[in-house]
Amino acid sequence: MLERVTATAPVRAAQGTGPEQGREVPFRGGGFRPGQRRWVAPVLFVVLIALVEAGTRSGVISNLTLPRPSDVFATLVDLARSGLLWKHLAPSLGRLVVGASIGAGLGILVGVMIGLFTLVRAGLVPLVAALFPIPKIALLPLFVIWFGIDEASKYALIAFGTFTPTVVATYGAVDGVDRTLIRMGQSFGLTWLSIVRKIVLPGALPGILSGLRVSLAIAIILLVAAEMLGAEYGIGAYILEAGALYDLERLFAGVTVLSVLGLVVSFLIGRVERLLLAWRA
């Protein structure tokens, strides 16, 4: 017969003194688990700004090294009031959207082709590797010759700069798609196009989107370079002009706008990720 052990067998909570004294097992499983702390970033930001403000006011930081944050803020407010902010921002946003769309669009297309076709991969991977490290700013004169001094050369510069990192991220993402899923598709007799559309592309999407984060940041960096090419208005042009005059308040006001732009782009991609990649939990 089966012996039944009662669930309520006495348990010795051996606490107290003496040789059989009990000790609780210490917890050691914490950490290594990134969580969410929404307040940390704003607090850190405010503390840093406050430190600089205090430093510049007390004279510990000289006005030649760093502008006073409150002055920069005032400059920004002026800029917004006078309507000049929008006058600079609108053409910059236009260049960013057009240039980055062309670059990222072509980059995703070429990256997927590299991921799918051996011949394309053999030809283009070395080419992309050769193009990637070229500092695009060094090619400014070339872009002017090819595309003129107008908007086209600015679009081209930003597009070129976003193209290569997007290609690399995309074909890496396509390579990373689970082969067993592709095998599964073949085993059910799916057409080539179905496998690409329903298995390869959705499977590569997470990698493509995280690649876009980098590519779009690069696009913002290149905005300033693009606006070196005879732009009257634009955040980049505004920064360059302020820099030439050593007007630190305006320089930092422009840089702040670029930072905010970066935050907005990052936020938007996060939104798209949450929308399209909800299945990832």
Add this chain to the structure above:
Amino acid sequence: MDLSLLDIGHSYGQTRVLEGISLEIPAGQVLCIVGPSGCGKSTLLRMIGGLERPAQGRVMTRGAAPEGCLNPLTFVFQDFALLPWRTVAGNVSLALEDHRLARARREAVIADVLSRTRLSDFADALPRQLSGGMRQRVAIARALAVNPAVMLLDEPLSALDAQTRELLMEDLVGLWSRAPFTAVYVTHNLAEAVRLGHRIAVLSRRPGRIREIVEIDTPLAERRTGEAGLERVQAHLWELMREEARAADAELIDA
């Protein structure tokens, strides 16, 4: 539809994986293939399903596929191979979308296979929300949806815990009893083989050859785990495999 394997042999580079495999797989039966790990069972199954080309020999089908069969040779994979971005119903639907079926017909098929695998309540769940056993039931539902002539199962229960495995074996027996299907069932688990196989082919270690084919007469529905007759067959299979498994294990260490 019957299947015949004619003298199949294969090598990967210098490594001989399969050697002289000839097998008859008659319709309506479950053939189990057992053998030590690395002996080429998965390779053989991929060849039967046309996912890989054998270096020697041929795989032949004889006779017509059943009425309404959309994909004669259909796999069930060890790691389920579900699309994580599609719901349960969406995963089943994937197998049907490339065929010209009216939407209503497609939805009827999906509803039917989900109810046969007791998944109707989970049609809109994502794979990550399901337990391992349920995921494999989704994969089985997907396979049933195309009404296959032959199901090719590659260690379908190996990623599951013992209790889930037991339940899924009962499910498979139930599915077969209600509507007998033809299947090639690869496993290294002898208990699964004696529960589910009408015939069991034992492969040697690499290069895999057929050592013996054991037939079990007891109908699937009447087999119970731990029953004396099955235990005897299992013990006999283990005798056959024991030396092979030990030698295969030693080989892996040498390599």
